[in-house]
Amino acid sequence: MPRQQPAASRPVRRRSYDQFCASARALDSVGDRWTLLIVRELLAGPRRYTDLHADLPGVSTDVLASRLKDMEQGGLAVRRKLPPPAAASVYELTERGHGLLPVLAALAEWGAPALAERRPTDAVRAHWFALPLLRALTGMTQEGVLEVRLDEGEFHVRTGGGAAVGSEDEPYGFGPAVRPDARITLDAELCLELGRGDVTLAEAVKDGRIEVSGDGSLAAELRGG
Numbered sequence: 381m382p383r384q385q386p387a388a389s390r391p392v393r394r395r396s397y398d399q400f401c402a403s404a405r406a407l408d409s410v411g412d413r414w415t416l417l418i419v420r421e422l423l424a425g426p427r428r429y430t431d432l433h434a435d436l437p438g439v440s441t442d443v444l445a446s447r448l449k450d451m452e453q454g455g456l457a458v459r460r461k462l463p464p465p466a467a468a469s470v471y472e473l474t475e476r477g478h479g480l481l482p483v484l485a486a487l488a489e490w491g492a493p494a495l496a497e498r499r500p501t502d503a504v505r506a507h508w509f510a511l512p513l514l515r516a517l518t519g520m521t522q523e524g525v526l527e528v529r530l531d532e533g534e535f536h537v538r539t540g541g542g543a544a545v546g547s548e549d550e551p552y553g554f555g556p557a558v559r560p561d562a563r564i565t566l567d568a569e570l571c572l573e574l575g576r577g578d579v580t581l582a583e584a585v586k587d588g589r590i591e592v593s594g595d596g597s598l599a600a601e602l603r604g605g
Contacts, residue, residue, distance in 0.1 A: 409454045410480065414439050414447050416487070419473065419480050422457060423545040424507060424535070426470035437503040451477070481544065488512050492575045506533030509568055510545045512575025513537065524561030524598035530568050536560060539598065562594035562602055 397404040410416050414436065421432055433444055448471055451457040456477040461469050473480075488511035498504070509530060514537070517526070523540025538544045570589055573579045582604055584590045592602045 409456065412447060412450065414443060415451065416480070416484060418444070418447055418451065419456070419477060420484055420508070420511065422471060422473045422477065423481060423484070424510075426460075426462075426472035428468055428470050432471065435505055435507075456480075485511050485514050489515060489575060489577075492572055495572055504532055504568075506530050507535035507545075509571040510535050510537055513571050514545070514575075515577065516574040516581040520598075520601060522598040522601045524596070525559075526598065526602075527560035527563040529563060529565040530571070532568060560594070561596050562592065562599035564602065565591040565593070 396408045399405075410419070417436060417439075418432065421427055421435055427435075429444070429448070432448075433439065433441065436444065448457065448459075451471075452459060455474055457471050457473055459469060459471050461467070492512055506528075509532075510528070513528065517537060517539055520539045524538070526537050526539050528535050528537065566584070566589060570579070570584060574581060574584065579589075581590070581602070585592060585603060590602075592599055594602075
């Protein structure tokens with residue numbers, strides 16, 4: 381009778397659809413509840429576990445730890461320790477993990493019509509509006525860091541060559557030390573309208589619904605110059 385392998389050393393087999401299909405394989409990696417939202421949080425740069433938990437209201441500590449472990453095993457994220465003085469452990473996306481940006485942007489575009497009304501139980505974070513806004517920023521040619529100011533808070537995106545969320549310039553993505561090349565001030569509803577394609581960035585700036593600050597080439601392009 382073959383000797384049974386000790387339970388502790390047996391390889392863990394993740395759940396799978398067991399279908400020879402690209403969509404099924406993708407869902408094997410990101411189809412679990414919370415995984416794509418963790419990717420959304422990491423698009424802005426490396427995050428500490430406590431920061432992730434704070435910006436994912438409703439997720440339990442056990443589930444978050446399990447999903448992060450699955451993401452590491454699946455090659456979507458890595459954990460590393462920052463050098464002093466930070467000396468903190470952070471999670472960050474791999475190149476394969478960053479490849480999910482267009483997937484999340486498409487999901488945000490598809491889901492935007494469902495945000496007609498904010499429910500009393502809905503949590504909100506300013507940076508959650510970055511994905512809907514990407515649709516309006518994708519065509520910009522000037523590269524730079526754009527600060528976006530909403531009533532709910534601020535976040536940053538990098539423009540040029542296809543807009544992207546976050547940056548590798550700071551250990552936690554965009555931080556206070558990063559000086560933006562331009563700033564825009566608008567409201568969350570307009571972010572959603574831009575994401576749905578109901579209005580263009582140029583139209584919103586012309587109508588005064590977006591206030592542009594800055595003197596460089598990025599600000600000039602935003603103003604239509």
